[in-house]
Amino acid sequence: MSRIGRLPIAIPAGVDVDIDGSAVTVKGPKGTLTRQFDPSIIIERSEAALSVKRPSDEPRARAMHGLTRSLLANMVTGAHEGFSKTLEINGTGYRAQKQGSQLVLTVGYSHQVVMDEREGVTVEVPAPNRIVISGIDKQRVGQFAAEVREKRPPEPYKGKGIKYAGEVIRRKEGKTGKGK
Numbered sequence: 001m002s003r004i005g006r007l008p009i010a011i012p013a014g015v016d017v018d019i020d021g022s023a024v025t026v027k028g029p030k031g032t033l034t035r036q037f038d039p040s041i042i043i044e045r046s047e048a049a050l051s052v053k054r055p056s057d058e059p060r061a062r063a064m065h066g067l068t069r070s071l072l073a074n075m076v077t078g079a080h081e082g083f084s085k086t087l088e089i090n091g092t093g094y095r096a097q098k099q100g101s102q103l104v105l106t107v108g109y110s111h112q113v114v115m116d117e118r119e120g121v122t123v124e125v126p127a128p129n130r131i132v133i134s135g136i137d138k139q140r141v142g143q144f145a146a147e148v149r150e151k152r153p154p155e156p157y158k159g160k161g162i163k164y165a166g167e168v169i170r171r172k173e174g175k176t177g178k179g180k
Contacts, residue, residue: 005065028079091160
């Protein structure tokens with residue numbers, strides 16, 4: 001039995017879960033999320049919890065069991081609390097700013113990198129070297145954060161670039177300068 005799949009998902013107060021066949025809708029204070037799941041997986045709701053069961057021990061059913069439970073748990077958490085990712089910008093002259101619904105990055109190129117906010121994702125720039133990306137859908141928040149980081153990933157010699165808050169960049173030693 002899947003260790004993740006067999007865990008119940010607690011439904012917090014203020015969150016409403018509707019199960020319609022293989023479609024699940026989660027409504028909460030932050031918003032509404034809807035998702036289609038594999039029809040072979042059984043999603044049951046008790047008074048204050050959701051449980052996920054699989055019909056057999058076939059490899060596909062086993063794989064979908066834990067995945068379905070994780071996706072449901074992320075939907076409940078997102079509708080109740082939301083998700084956020086914080087990015088840090090390191091480098092001389094590197095900075096970010098918000099102009100309307102666009103994120104403008106100055107990260108060492110000859111031009112500024114302009115990125116539009118996505119649907120369901122909000123971007124805040126509390127400081128010129130910090131970007132906070134938040135939303136209710138964990139996948140969208142993580143994808144947009146990865147796309148921002150991709151514009152200038154951190155390099156291992158000086159550590160310049162865009163990194164996640166708390167990410168540790170393994171530093172390399174540069175040239176020693178002793179030529180013989």
